[in-house]
Amino acid sequence: xxxxxxxxxxxxxxxxxxxxxxxxxxxxxxxxxxxxxxxxxxxxxxxxxxxxxxxxxxxxxxxxxxxxxxxxxxxxxxxxxxxxxxxxxxxxxxxxxxxxxxxxxxxxxxxxxxxxxxxxxxxxxxxxxxxxxxxxxxxxxxxxxxxxxxxxxxxxxxxxxxxxxxxxxxxxxxxxxxxxxxxxxxxxxxxxxxxxxxxxxxxxxxxxxxxxxxxxxxxxxxxxxxxxxxxxxxxxxxxxxxxxxxxxxxxxxxxxxxxxxxxxxxxxxxxxxxxxxxxxx
Amino acid sequence: xxxxxxxxxxxxxxxxxxxxxxxxxxxxxxxxxxxxxxxxxxxxxxxxxxxxxxxxxxxxxxxxxxxxxxxxxxxxxxxxxxxxxxxxxxxxxxxxxxxxxxxxxxxxxxxxxxxxxxxxxxxxxxxxxxxxxxxxxxxxxxxxxxxxxxxxxxxxxxxxxxxxxxxxxxxxxxxxxxxxxxxxxxxxxxxxxxxxxxxxxxxxxxxxxxxxxxxxxxxxxxxxxxxxxxxxxxxxxxxxxxxxxxxxxxxxxxxxxxxxxxxxxxxxxxxxxxxxxxxxxxxxxxxxxxxxxxxxxxxxxxxxxxxxxxxxxxxx
Numbered sequence: 290x291x292x293x294x295x296x297x298x299x300x301x302x303x304x305x306x307x308x309x310x311x312x313x314x315x316x317x318x319x320x321x322x323x324x325x326x327x328x329x330x331x332x333x334x335x336x337x338x339x340x341x342x343x344x345x346x347x348x349x350x351x352x353x354x355x356x357x358x359x360x361x362x363x364x365x366x367x368x369x370x371x372x373x374x375x376x377x378x379x380x381x382x383x384x385x386x387x388x389x390x391x392x393x394x395x396x397x398x399x400x401x402x403x404x405x406x407x408x409x410x411x412x413x414x415x416x417x418x419x420x421x422x423x424x425x426x427x428x429x430x431x432x433x434x435x436x437x438x439x440x441x442x443x444x445x446x447x448x449x450x451x452x453x454x455x456x457x458x459x460x461x462x463x464x465x466x467x468x469x470x471x472x473x474x475x476x477x478x479x480x481x482x483x484x485x486x487x488x489x490x491x492x493x494x495x496x497x498x499x500x501x502x503x504x505x506x507x508x509x510x511x512x513x514x515x516x517x518x519x520x521x522x523x524x525x526x527x528x529x530x531x532x533x534x535x536x537x538x539x540x541x542x543x544x545x546x547x548x549x550x551x552x553x554x555x556x557x558x559x560x561x562x563x564x565x566x567x568x569x570x
Numbered sequence: 571x572x573x574x575x576x577x578x579x580x581x582x583x584x585x586x587x588x589x590x591x592x593x594x595x596x597x598x599x600x601x602x603x604x605x606x607x608x609x610x611x612x613x614x615x616x617x618x619x620x621x622x623x624x625x626x627x628x629x630x631x632x633x634x635x636x637x638x639x640x641x642x643x644x645x646x647x648x649x650x651x652x653x654x655x656x657x658x659x660x661x662x663x664x665x666x667x668x669x670x671x672x673x674x675x676x677x678x679x680x681x682x683x684x685x686x687x688x689x690x691x692x693x694x695x696x697x698x699x700x701x702x703x704x705x706x707x708x709x710x711x712x713x714x715x716x717x718x719x720x721x722x723x724x725x726x727x728x729x730x731x732x733x734x735x736x737x738x739x740x741x742x743x744x745x746x747x748x749x750x751x752x753x754x755x756x757x758x759x760x761x762x763x764x765x766x767x768x769x770x771x772x773x774x775x776x777x778x779x780x781x782x783x784x785x786x787x788x789x790x791x792x793x794x795x796x797x798x799x800x801x802x803x804x805x806x807x808x809x810x811x812x813x814x815x816x817x818x819x820x821x822x823x824x825x826x827x828x829x830x831x832x833x834x835x836x837x838x839x840x841x842x843x844x845x846x847x848x849x850x851x852x853x854x855x856x857x858x859x860x861x862x863x864x865x866x867x868x869x870x871x872x873x874x875x876x877x878x879x880x881x882x883x884x885x886x
Binding site: 306320322335416548 | 680708
């Protein structure tokens with residue numbers, strides 16, 4: 290019987306390994322292929338015989354991208370918009386999340402539901418009125434205006450995720466601090482904030498990635514080089530210049546780099562954070 | 571943090587060094603504190619969500635074309651009546667159903683299988699877990715163009731591989747052929763979407779206590795029975811919320827389609843979100859686009875309510 294069990298386990302391990310190898314290949318192959326393409330000379334990309342390993346390795350595509358696309362400006366814009374969005378969402382959203390987690394008050398459940406339903410509004414339904422509002426406020430085609438627009442769909446996520454983290458911290462700790470003479474604010478500052486730090490990091494990274502990658506709002510609400518973000522810049526380049534494949538691939542690779550750096554720093558707390566939000570939500 | 575830290579930390583009431591802090595500290599003891607914390611976010615939501623949504627809904631009852639400014643005004647349900655006989659709309663509705671069902675099913679299944687495999691924790695799982703997440707954090711624009719290159723009718727590496735392996739006789743134009751365009755877009759969506767399910771389901775699996783499985787195997791349960799009677803029921807809340815979120819995402823987000831097919835060939839990959847988007851920004855017919863969006867929103871609301879209710883009913 291034991292050998293039978295061991296054989297089943299071995300069989301399952303082999304199956305697991307096969308699945309993991311297949312899925313990993315599926316996930317990574319497009320990235321690898323884009324990277325290889327970005328190193329090729331254009332003539333080697335459009336040849337009739339497929340080159341799997343580049344025969345002539347060149348970095349010209351990256352140079353061309355840097356010079357032609359206004360890349361530094363686009364990435365600066367993206368960084369500013371992402372930072373603004375994170376700041377607005379985290380400061381305002383986590384306070385709301387704390388309140389929703391700790392207090393029972395009038396309309397509390399309705400408010401939580403409201404934050405969820407907000408996610409269901411189609412982007413088109415939001416973008417046109419937002420366009421008009423931002424134009425009236427003089428914030429159309431500005432980085433701050435775009436960041437405000439991003440809060441429409443990122444604030445609800447922030448509130449729900451952070452509520453999950455606050456829920457996970459026992460209320461007893463705060464009550465103990467209050468018995469010892471802390472105000473509610475003091476308890477929030479000294480007890481809750483240190484405990485919820487990894488949750489704050491996870492939520493802000495989630496919001497950061499989402500606003501870094503966002504395309505539709507940025508496409509519609511920015512019109513000039515001065516506030517355009519990187520994904521929009523990349524997409525417009527494809528349309529405007531009939532971008533060569535090599536340069537386009539270089540652009541794809543470059544747009545991953547900041548996220549991979551960002552992601553590898555906080556990978557662990559990000560995963561914990563998302564799951565806490567998911568389980569509670 | 572241990573409990574001894576907690577007992578040491580608080581001293582005195584508010585910190586007198588910061589007058590603002592002590593003022594806020596006193597405010598935090600009042601009954602309005604809960605509201606005080608939540609009001610900034612409510613104001614923001616009002617300004618950037620509720621107001622746009624209401625004016626968007628009103629928009630759907632108006633003739634609102636930037637190209638013909640003279641004829642704008644309220645027209646009641648006319649747009650909605652037009653929708654019923656709009657063949658592109660009906661096609662888009664049909665395609666959206668295929669897109670959502672195909673997308674959610676494929677992404678959920680691959681995500682689940684991957685999560686199950688990763689959860690066994692065999693050698694190399696840690697690396698695999700990170701690699702598998704990469705598609706999810708990529709910008710859609712970059713992902714879209716990467717796949718467009720790989721599926722290109724002349725230069726596409728996928729064509730080359732399939733021909734070499736003998737699955738295809740010659741290169742195919744995946745996005746140009748009405749019969750393959752939808753499956754091709756679904757594959758790209760699968761690549762981009764399955765990591766989300768993997769991440770969530772894996773986290774849920776790791777939260778299931780080991781003794782449940784030990785008890786089951788003592789009782790002679792095989793892995794399949796364990797999966798059906800332990801894993802699935804305990805993952806249920808996560809499955810429900812991830813499926814709802816993904817359905818919303820698939821219905822609402824046209825960005826992948828804008829990059830890959832823009833609804834073509836013909837209307838083979840036309841979707842509601844894309845149709846509304848193009849009505850608004852290619853034809854500048856904002857009123858009609860608003861009506862399509864409202865229909866999408868209603869469909870999503872009805873779906874979510876029915877889905878969550880139905881699941882709750884079977885649970886009880």
